[in-house]
Amino acid sequence: MTEIAGKAHEFTIRVYWEDTDAGGIVYHANYLNFMERGRTEMLRDLGLGQGALQARDGLTFVVRRMDLVFDRPAVLDDLLVVETFVAEIGGASMTLGQRVLKDGAVLASATVVIVAIAEGKAKRIPADIRSLFLGDE
């Protein structure tokens, strides 16, 4: 595996009523939606929209592991930043670091292992896609 020292991808998200719960804060599971949006936008910015991935032998990335820490709550109308960076790339998997921040303070963070699959089976990440993540190109 290779350590990647790269700049984190940033994506801004607004908190709506749908994201909150009766505790008056963002419902914990919804941070996973925010993080998924962050990963999707990072892929899109690398030219890897879902369509492009699917066209690559039906490639999809699925979440295998997720270690989450919830530090501080977000509330309605908050403007959050989702940071995503590639920590490691293995054969068929990648480890990402993600953080959800408000005004520079970390609200939630996660280490996420995603696996490339095609036709239901783990698949080696193609070299050119690997290069994109490594910033070789």
Place this chain on the structure above:
Amino acid sequence: MTEIAGKAHEFTIRVYWEDTDAGGIVYHANYLNFMERGRTEMLRDLGLGQGALQARDGLTFVVRRMDLVFDRPAVLDDLLVVETFVAEIGGASMTLGQRVLKDGAVLASATVVIVAIAEGKAKRIPADIRSLFLGDE
């Protein structure tokens, strides 16, 4: 179209944190989840699970119209009853009446038009399925 005087199907649902919003009540869009569960369970009780429907030439029912009234809010931990009854059956569509109740009081109600589709196109509801809804069998 045919008026059907039948007994409403009943399905019980518990309200969890995920269903609520920062207003301290069930988020309005989530009543549509409750109603969809009610319709799915009515179909299942008629022997029309998704698998059985799919096996019928890939048949699915999709929502075309929905007229909703929100009367009273549900809150965390409420035990709700979703009532579903068939109001009318047309060629490729059905009109259902649905109500979400708590302790006999109506919280939300809807008239729902669903359409049978297969391969993306409206499809005539098969005679035996029609009979099930009409209570002929």
Place this chain on the structure above:
Amino acid sequence: MTEIAGKAHEFTIRVYWEDTDAGGIVYHANYLNFMERGRTEMLRDLGLGQGALQARDGLTFVVRRMDLVFDRPAVLDDLLVVETFVAEIGGASMTLGQRVLKDGAVLASATVVIVAIAEGKAKRIPADIRSLFLGDE
């Protein structure tokens, strides 16, 4: 009540995995989330963020009625526009028209009646807020 001939408010939304269902399309209830975001952003653009509304004697707008038509499905990665316009303003309620479009084609539309409430009861919409919607200012 007063007819308002105004320009529709527009808000752009991206479709993510969380919005889709196993039918490969956006799950019908999630259009209500999109429409709620559209209404919230229209209010924000009028200077009526949730904070500002709450500061007005704890004012909130809740959905009382919603008549929905689902015309065409949206899919993953679609970029949608939510249009919102004020159709009528009554004493404590407003009727809004909303449409979700993709590339100019209407995917879903709704007539939405929202009611101003404070402390759980319907409340007359304050004159200055009414003016904002009427475009008097």
Place this chain on the structure above:
Amino acid sequence: MTEIAGKAHEFTIRVYWEDTDAGGIVYHANYLNFMERGRTEMLRDLGLGQGALQARDGLTFVVRRMDLVFDRPAVLDDLLVVETFVAEIGGASMTLGQRVLKDGAVLASATVVIVAIAEGKAKRIPADIRSLFLGDE
């Protein structure tokens, strides 16, 4: 901290359209909803419904950490079992183990750290509630 050798609490959940995504499987974040329902029902079975907890000086349990593994996908109509057991009880926190199973096979599992809070601050878990979890009563 104290190891607790107890029987896992079990709660059954049906998979509906709302739970799935365009990949044809249950969307990963929705397992957190299933697990939250399992925790809530475990508390309820111990006599600790949200109302009872709130009446205890406004006590709530919030999720602080969650280490998740996603093994196999669930699909529409699956009947799942959520297992929940108390692994450790600290002063203001508890560690739970949770598993989502289908026909005895583990689909997803998690270690969850929840913290008792009241008025926004961590609060020592009352002795009688601790006893309930320890099975002393």
